[in-house]
Amino acid sequence: MSMPTQCPPEATGQATAQQARPVTLFTGQWADLPFEEMCRLASDWGYDGLEIACWGDHFDVKAAVEDPAYVPARKEMLARYGLGCWAISNHLNGQGMINPRVWGDGDPEGVRQRAAEEMKLTARAAAAFGVDTVIGFTGSAIWKYVAMFPPVSDDVIKAGYADFADRWNPILDVFDEVGVKFAHEVHPSEIAYDYWTTVATLEALDHRPAFGLNFDPSHMVWQELDYVGFLWDFRDKILHVDCKDTKVRMNNGRNGRLSSHLPWADSRRGWDFISTGHGDTDWESMFRMLNQIGYAGAISIEWEDAGMDRLAGAPEALAYIRNLNGITPPETSFDAAFATKE
Secondary structure, rough: OOOOOOOOOOOOOOOOOOOOOOEEEEEEEHHHHHHHHHHHHHHHOOEEEEEOOOOOOOOOOOHHHOOOOOOHHHHHHHHHHEEEEEEOOOOOHHOOOOOHHHHHHOOHHHHHHHHHHHHHHHHHHHHHHOOEEEEOOOOOOOOOHOOOOEEEOOHHHHHHHHHHHHHHHHHHHHHHHHEEEEEEEOOOOOOOOHHHHHHHHHHHOOOOOOOEEEEOHHHHOOOOHHHHHHHHHHOEEEEEEEEEEEEOOOOOOOOOHHHHHHOOOOOOOOOOEEOOOOOOOOOOHHHHHHHOOOOOOOEEEEEOOOOOOOOHHHHHHHHHHHHHHOOOOOOOOHHHHHHOOO
């Protein structure tokens, strides 16, 4: 199995989690803050560590590989605030976004090729940092056909998966080389965005071990997918877990699933990302399933809520998730006391 059945390596080698599975905060939505301020906040709130985003000033993959002083300095800062790191994330560069050295002159194929090199560099940076998981996106040549109009033949869709495999297999070769795995976040706009596209994506790569999944139920809630069943069916591919919540508001005959190009927190949207614990995710069933499949990796809170102050929401979400993360199976069955000796 690819899934972590024991906690993956931690970058600093010094962090101690408060529970069997560490609870971290994803820094992607906080990249406007300096990294040290992010560390201070997470430490004050009681997080075990950070899932560090590779944008803002939080983690520079090029510096991690090329500057001998960079990785020790990042580890020292984490340790100073009593934090650990079990994974880094490079969603934006996986799609050729935000990074000037990836964007270059903006020529689409050039961007794709430079983004691929950036993801290879990310694998090497993760290994240098001391973590074995990179979370991110892949992009998709066929997402634009999701509405099936103008119609295209099935050959076009198959070619999209082949294009994905052709582009990502060389990237994954580097992940294999350095002993790191890529955890793809199943997400609309990506090659795998629901149950059956996840099946097709894994098949396109011939189920190679270097490619696994970052489980985030929020994108499945508004698609009405069985995200607890998803955990079971793909249990051997779950490399990391993000906790982001979704509130669905589609029962008034007006609000639609595609949300009408309306901004976040607009009450006319069909759904919204919302602070963890305030939405429609069945978190308890999810955590019980994590226990059943033996997942032992990090639990990361990805905080998003356009209607709530993040400085209030992030610590509240931590308290909510810690309670569920603390559910552990008993050592003996509850009905063991009824057993009789023959």
